[in-house]
Amino acid sequence: MQVYRGMDIGTAKPDVRERSRVRHHMIDVVDPxxxxxxxxxxxxxxxxxxxxxxxxxxSGLHFRAVVDPLSFAPSDPRVRxxxxxxxxxxxxxxxxxxxxxxxxxxxxxxxxRVARALEIYRITGETPTxxxxxxEAEAVRAYQSRFPFTAVGLDPGPALSARVRxxxxxxxxxxxxxxxxxxxxxxxxxASQAVGYKQLLPVVRGETSLGEGLEDAWRATLRxxxxxxxxxxxxxxxxxxxxxxxxxxxxxxxxxAIEEADG
Numbered sequence: 404m405q406v407y408r409g410m411d412i413g414t415a416k417p418d419v420r421e422r423s424r425v426r427h428h429m430i431d432v433v434d435p436x437x438x439x440x441x442x443x444x445x446x447x448x449x450x451x452x453x454x455x456x457x458x459x460x461x462s463g464l465h466f467r468a469v470v471d472p473l474s475f476a477p478s479d480p481r482v483r484x485x486x487x488x489x490x491x492x493x494x495x496x497x498x499x500x501x502x503x504x505x506x507x508x509x510x511x512x513x514x515x516r517v518a519r520a521l522e523i524y525r526i527t528g529e530t531p532t533x534x535x536x537x538x539e540a541e542a543v544r545a546y547q548s549r550f551p552f553t554a555v556g557l558d559p560g561p562a563l564s565a566r567v568r569x570x571x572x573x574x575x576x577x578x579x580x581x582x583x584x585x586x587x588x589x590x591x592x593x594a595s596q597a598v599g600y601k602q603l604l605p606v607v608r609g610e611t612s613l614g615e616g617l618e619d620a621w622r623a624t625l626r627x628x629x630x631x632x633x634x635x636x637x638x639x640x641x642x643x644x645x646x647x648x649x650x651x652x653x654x655x656x657x658x659x660a661i662e663e664a665d666g
Contacts, residue, residue, distance in 0.1 A: 435589050463634040472549055491517075498520055508532055554640050557643075601623070
């Protein structure tokens with residue numbers, strides 16, 4: 404979400420001082436009313452990759468889109484609108500009709516995945532099963548990257564809940580609500596779903612209290628963190644380091660993990 408201009412406090416975007424010390428990429432790329440897909444992120448991020456780049460962040464999809472041979476099928480708003488107009492049962496029935504083995508590769512209880520699979524088929528003629536069997540898909544499932552890299556994960560452990568609350572409280576003190584209010588008329592479909600912004604939009608509309616909005620944001624952040632932890636722990640390439648509140652100690656732990664990974 405740091406690709407969106409103006410979404411600074413709620414995304415913990417590095418400030419001007421930090422960016423003057425170390426060059427950052429993929430920040431302030433598009434306006435918040437714009438759509439910016441994972442495929443577009445992939446294309447732009449790969450243009451700036453070199454041996455000195457550090458990829459930092461919590462989005463597993465975007466991380467793997469950059470380092471792995473992940474490919475994205477095209478999308479068409481008109482086709483998607485037609486599919487969204489169908490009852491859920493008809494979508495599943497159509498998908499099963501074109502791909503009898505679809506339940507092996509698509510969670511048919513997930514309406515979003517069903518709709519996306521149908522959209523891809525209508526645009527490209529590719530079934531979910533055929534896409535699942537491509538060499539690129541097999542490489543992604545095997546965690547075979549496009550180039551060598553070293554990955555380190557920081558695990559905050561049981562301290563996560565309190566750290567999330569402190570960060571949200573700090574964001575609120577530094578003007579998060581004002582930021583959401585100023586951006587509210589401009590937030591597009593993707594930006595409006597950002598954790599923190601989504602939960603505070605009802606606050607700036609007067610539909611709920613600030614306390615309730617921050618509580619919802621805290622819970623949503625913990626759910627996101629749980630998803631991230633599960634997603635990244637599946638990746639055998641990541642070496643995990645326990646969190647340490649002492650920055651110097653944490654730095655030493657990370658360096659040690661990198662040295663061990665590099666042999």
